[in-house]
Amino acid sequence: MVALARKTLVHEWRRFLPAVLAVGFAGLLQLLQAALVLGIFGSASVYITGSSADLWVGYPGTQSVNLGRPIDPNVEARLLMDPAVARVEPFIWLDADWHSGGGTGGVSVFVSGIDPRADGMLFARALPPALRALLNEPDAVVVDRADLGQLGVGIGDSATINGRRVRVAGVASGLRALGGVNVVASLDTARQLDNDPADGGRPTYLVAQLHDHARAAVEAAAGRLRADAAFGPYEVWTARAFARRSMLYWILDTGAGAGVLFLAAIVFLVGAVITSQTLVAAVAGSLREYATLNALGVSVADLRWVVLEQALWVGGVGLLGAAVLGAALLALARNQDVPAMLNPPVALACAALTLGLAAVSGVAAVRGLRRADPATLLR
Amino acid sequence: MNAPMHHSPPPPTLRAESIGKAFVSGKLRSRILDDLSIAVEPGELTLIAGPSGCGKSTLLAILSGLLGVDSGRVLALGHDLGQLDARALERFRLHHTGFVFQGFNLFPALTAREQVELPLHYLGLSKTQVRERAVQSLEEVGLAPRMHLRPAELSGGEKQRVAIARALAKQPDLLFADEPTSALDAANGQTVIDILHRIARSHGTTVLCVSHDPRVIHHADRVLRMEDGRILDDQRNTPAGATAEEPSP
Structure with missing residues (x-):
């Protein structure tokens, strides 16, 4: 032809x-x-996509990861009762105010309190073990390299979050947030920074890793673990579903x-x-x-x-x-x-x-x- | 119709029976053809000549199935063209007719050989057959050495020969040519007429040509003179070049 x-x-x-x-x-x-x-x-879902958890457990009806409310830490026991679950980790997420001497005024930040162990699930993809180890020091925080200017600090500088002193121990990439700045701290540091007595040091989420990471296995586990009234209000999502839910919330909610x-x-x-x-x-x-x-x-x-x-x-x-x-x-x-x-x-x-x-x-x-x-x- | 004594005419391949055609433009209705009948025979170059506006191009369009009639009927190779729908007419033209137009209408992007090959593919021929036929047709019009050139690299006469090869390669029973020489100089015009004449003789094709070019008139086997939508006379040139007057039908 x-x-x-x-x-x-x-x-x-x-x-x-x-x-x-x-x-x-x-x-x-x-x-x-x-x-x-x-x-x-x-x-918006960097917390989820940057982590290695298979399941996310949070307050029922949570539409986006940044809208979580504290849940009963005893849900952890319920999760561990399931043979498919390998381990569980708490995650604290809170809104806070950042002040530095850099003349930037108050900056709205999102504090992530994570388990800084080398094999911790939270931000496993964004934070290498060396950086995580830095968080073991009291009041140490890690921020995204691109956010340093907005926060008015450099590595090693100090600032205050909710009136408490923190020190920028290191910078990472892939931590940028939507509508604010992500600040990563250890669970202990994050509890110190939380000035809402109603939270009482309770986690915002519990994340779980399964023995089998296959999609079908994860979905089956999420189905099994869905709400058990004995442990108070909570809901289980697969990481995939929760990330998608958070992103869609932002796309649709913001117009x-x-x-x-x-x-x-x-x-x-x-x-x-x-x-x-x-x-x-x-x-x-x-x-x-x-x-x-x-x-x-x-x-x-x-x-x-x-x-x-x-x-x-x-x-x-x-x-x-x-x-x-x-x-x-x-x-x-x-x-x-x-x-x-x-x-x-x-x-x-x-x-x-x-x-x-x-x-x-x-x-x-x-x-x-x-x-x-x-x-x-x-x- | 009377034919010269020395050859008995083959049955006509193309026949118009009291056809009429008018064009309406606004409130004006102009009659182009009026109760016209002709029969065209295979194996010869038949020419329709006449002043511009006499209706000769319209007659060609009707006889070739490109235009319908208002009255009368057209029989081509035994088919009543008025009875065929658009799709069937396309199929009829694909299998039986070739066209050569005044403008050469070649695709600028294609080489001479591709121009000739293009319509052949739609005939359902194999790739080899298509290639063979195209090369053979280009040889017949003397363009084999230049078959890899595009229209921009060919002269006017060569382009018209490509257009003829394109029509010829389909091995049509009917070949229609509309003013094929009017855009060409004397030498190229002559070549084109010779080729058309040869096609009629060697392939037994019915070649119907419309022209007011006097060179064509002298080389046609038969000349139909038209004026105001009617055929005024029907003249047959003898092979020696002398003309024999015949009464119009």
């Missing part, structure tokens, strides 16, 4: 360039937007989701208009040739397919450009501590959307073939 669509695209690339660029930029914008949304709102969809629709529309106009012009430019093919008996349906194929090539080339540029920009973002994250399903969805844009434009351009009437060649 003579690859008419592809050869025309290569030969008349100048004509198709606007369409390729429109598709490429639309794809790139969708991709970066998705990566930023996932990165920014994914940081960001609607904003993202709106922007995606605009990008799609603008991309489709430019692409379809370019393709329509390309069809119009080859109208006499298409009409000649139709005169020779090549059916209108086959000609439509040529135009659609051309649109898909434009989509494919644009997508390739978007992927290369997107990967480079995401690498740059990661390098600069910009929260950007992309997972395969979302990347695939962006690719599908981009090809869909090209296909829709192709369908619009196919209408131009109606004027390819071979009888008009005989005038």
Whole structure:
């Protein structure tokens, strides 16, 4: 088969360039937007995704990890009664006020009280054992490298949280939070910083690691452990479900989701208009040739397919450009501590959307073939 | 119709029976063809000549199945074209007709060989058959050495020969040509006429050509003169080049 669509695209690339660029930029914008949304709102669940726990146990109905309330520490006994559970660890999460001498005024911080053991589950992925060991010292805290400026401190500096002195013992990366700054301390330090007597040193969450980390096993355990009235109010989620729940809460609660969809629709529309106009012009430019093919008996349906194929090539080339540029920009973002994250399903969805844009434009351009009437060649 | 004594005419492959066609533009209705009947025979180059606006291109469009009629009927290879729907007409054209237009209408991106191959794929031929037929057709129009060139690298005459090869490669029973020489200089025009003539003779193809080019008129086997939507006379050129007057049908 003579690859008419592809050869025309290569030969008349100048004509198709606007369409390729429109598709490429639309794809790139969708991709970066998705990566930023996932990165920014994914940081809402950094406590979960940065940890190695399989199960999270918290106050019933907790919609996002930052909205937890203290639970009965005795739930730990209930968890350990299940043979699937290997170990359990408490996690204290609290809102606090940070003051430093750096002239930054008060900064709202989220204090995470974790077990600083080398094999502790909380922030197992973000904090290497050496850094965790630093937390064993009283009043030691670790913050994200990118937050130092906002906190007005450097490594080794002191500040106060809720009026109590803390010292920045080290910095990590991958601790950035949404709507505040994450400060990691040991469980003991965190209890000292909690000035709400109602909490009484109780944990906000209990996290558990299972012997079997397989998804099915984790889900089965979560189902078994779900609420037992004898231990007071609590709820069990798999880490995966709780992370997703936290992220969705932020996306939906802040209206960001609607904003993202709106922007995606605009990008799609603008991309489709430019692409379809370019393709329509390309069809119009080859109208006499298409009409000649139709005169020779090549059916209108086959000609439509040529135009659609051309649109898909434009989509494919644009997508390739978007992927290369997107990967480079995401690498740059990661390098600069910009929260950007992309997972395969979302990347695939962006690719599908981009090809869909090209296909829709192709369908619009196919209408131009109606004027390819071979009888008009005989005038 | 009377034919010269020395050859008995084969049955016509193309026949129009009292066809009429009018175009409506706003409130104006202009009659292009009026109760016109002709029969075209295979194996010869038949020319429709006449001043512009006489309806000769419309007649060609109707006889080739690109345009419907208001009255009368068209029989092509025994098919009543008026009875075929759009899809069936496309199929009929695919299998039986070739076209050569005044503009060459070649795809700028394709080489001469690809231009010829393109329609052949839709005939359901194998890749090898397509290649063979395309090369053979380009050889027949004398373009085999230049079959790897794109239209931008070919002269006007060469482009028209590619267009002829494209039509010829389908091995059509009916070959229609609309002013095939009007964009060409004398030498190239002559070459194109010779090729069309040869196709009619060697392949037994019905070649119907519309032109007001006097060179074509001299080389056609038969010349139909049209004016105001009617055929005024029907002249047959003898092989020696002398003309034999015939009464119009």
